Amino acid sequence: MxxxxxxxxxxxxxxxxxxxxxxxxxxxxxxxxxxxxxVQHDVHxxxxxxxxxxxxxxxxxxxxxxxxxxxxxxxxxxxxxxxSRELWPRPSSNLGLRTVRIACIKKPMVFEFQDRGGGRKGLDEAGGYIVEVMRVVQQHLNFTAVLVATQGFGLLMDNGSWNGMVGVLQRREADMAALDFTPSWRRAQVVDFSRAIGEDAVVIISRAPAPVVKPFLLMQIFTPLVWACLVGVALSMGVVLGLVWWTETHLFDHLAARGQVKGHIIQQMVNVLRIHVNQGSVVWPRGGAGRMGATGAILVALVVASVYSGSITAFLAIPFRSAPLDSVEDLVRSEVRPALRSRTLVLQTLTGVGGALAGVRQRVGVFTGDHTSSSWFFSQVADGTYALVDVYSSAVGRANRFERRRDNCKFYLGRTPVKVDLDVMAFVKNSPILQQVDHVILRLRHHGIIQHIKHTFYSVACQAQVTSRGTRPLNLLKVQGALYLLVTGLLVSTLCYLAERLCCHRFNSSSSTTVSTPPPHTPQL
Known part of the structure; x- marks a missing residue:
């Protein structure tokens, strides 16, 4: 015993x-x-x-x-x-300078380091968003970091093994992989994931909206329906004036005899169109009904000209730009080809069954990480051939290396994410340091330190202007206020005409009475 x-x-x-x-x-x-x-009854x-x-x-x-x-x-x-003590005591936050092997890959603005032969690389020789976070974690836990460089995050191969950083952890060649992993069920079978260090949305980087030159811009102030209505009203008024002129010619022969009535229906239609263009005419009806119709035509021409001239300023001051790619729906409908990095979870999920790009899988361009980091590739993005679809950290980090720092941006960041993923770090199964790292990550997130570090590396270098499609043409709903003013003007002009006719009638009546009264008879001496 x-x-x-x-x-x-x-x-x-x-x-x-x-x-x-x-x-x-x-x-x-x-x-x-x-x-x-x-004891009382039976002591035996x-x-x-x-x-x-x-x-x-x-x-x-x-x-x-x-x-x-x-x-x-x-x-x-x-x-x-x-x-006497805790049943599940928390591991010590001081790792006593123990060596922690960190698997990593090169990712712009996330984890960058220089290749060199031999020697062990540490965090001091690297840079990027995740590197800065790991430096804070190292300061809290007091360990020695050694970088283990590899290629790719890790995908399951046909033989059942994993490549990339997941494979390195599976073979226990490293203790952790300090990069912005997207957790998945398959990966969770061979590695453990830390708490989320943040969110990483899948975004679209495309050509920045460029100014568009429209030769017939002044014809686009009104919609085609409004233009058709204006021409129809002008022609209708010409027909009415022609009929009125014909009626006055046949009913009042003295007007025709004096040569004051000239023309016919076609001439009056042309005359009304001239009124709308020239704001005046050399031929005016002399009859009362014709004058009233011509006054209405003038009012219509003035209102149309005022609305048109007032809208020219807005159409010329606000530039027209090509439509931006703000969502994956815009990308699918456009002629721009989606470009994705090979051997990534984004490629698998978006082009797989039910993915957002499954319907245009034949148009998707697949490039390696080196290609998507080259100037040739981003020149293709800048001219509108491709649009990069990747996680925010990767897409913005790569695009910022080739972006202008002036007003005329080369690239545009879509406003609507394709999807949103969590960022986590990966550890070997049953890692002895996972609990300590999780505790530090929670404290950094609680105080906003991780988000501050991320914003330092991932602020967009150039904000593209997207006052995009300029001023929209005026439709019937927008010009209805001018139509109300026109009707009011027509009513006022009609009342003025009737008042004028009434005054003239009374004046003529009084004048004829005075002329027809004989002078008083004066007897001769």
Whole structure:
């Protein structure tokens, strides 16, 4: 028989780093006792009792890589539970300068380092958003970082193994992969993921909207329906004036005899069109009805000219630009080809069954990471041949390297994300440092430090102007206010005409009465 303390020491020698659990040992003691009733009646009837003793030991890690079993609690039948330390103690936040191997790849603005032969590279020789976050984590946990460079995040191959950083962790050639991973169920079978360090949306980087020259811009102030209505009204008024002129010619022959009535329906239609263009005419009807119709034509021409001239300023001042690609729907409907990086989860999800780009899979261009980081590729994006579809950190980081720092931007960041993913780090299964790193990540997110670091690296270098499609043409709904003014003007002009006719009638009546009255007879002497 060994004591519980000896058992703890023996089991401590076999504990593997990262193991979790408790050691429980139970023992019982049998005692004979006589109850008070037995003492009174029968002293020869003894009673047996059992006393249970339970000891609990928990795993404890001081942080230097060693793991121990320590007695944490005891329980006895009569004494109850006595807890001396935590059953699940938190690992130490001081790793004692232990070496942590960090798998990494080159990703612009995220994790960048220089290739060199031989020697071990640390975080001091790298740069980027994730590198800055890891430097803060290293400062809190006190470990020594060694970079293990590889290629790609990691995809499942046909033989069942993984490549990239996931493969490095699966083979335990590194302790963690410090990059912005997108978690997936397949990856979670071979690695553990940390808490989310942020969000990384899948965005579209395309050509910046360029100014568009429209030769017939002044004809686009009104919609085609409004233009058709204006021409129809002008022609209708010409027909009405022609009919009125013909009627006045035949009913009032004295007007025709004096040569004051000239023309016919076609001439009046041309005359009304001239009124709209020239704001005046050399031929005017002389009859009352014709004058009233001509006045209405003048009012229509003035209102149309005022609305047209007032809108010219807006159409000339606000530039027209090509339509931007703000969403994946805009990209699918356009002639621009989507471009995605090979061997990425974004490519698998967007072009797979049910993906946003599954319907245009034959148009999708697939490029390696080196190609999407080249000036040739972004020249293709700048001229509208391709549009890069990638996570925000990768797309913006690559585009900023070739963007102008002036007003005329080369690239445009779509406003609507294709989808939003979480950013996590990857660790080997049952990692002994995952809990400590998670604790630091929670504190950094709570205080906004991670978002501040990310904004420093991922601010868009040039904000493209998207006052996009200029001023829209005026439709019937927009010009209805001018139509109300026109109707009011026609009513006022009609009332003025009627008042003029009434005054003339009264004046003519009084004049004819005065002329027809004979002078008084004066007797001659």
């Amino acid at each position: 060994i004591t519980f303390s000896e058992a703890l020491e023996r089991f401590s020698d076999g504990i593997v780093e990262g193991m979790r659990g408790v050691l429980v040992a139970m023992a019982s003691r049998t005692q004979s006792a006589a109850p008070p009733s037995a 009837q003894p009673r047996s009792t059992h006393t249970w003793v339970v000891a609990v030991g928990s795993v404890e890690a001081p942080g230097d890589g060693r793991w121990y079993l320590r007695q944490a609690a005891t329980y006895t039948t009569h004494g109850g539970l006595n807890v």
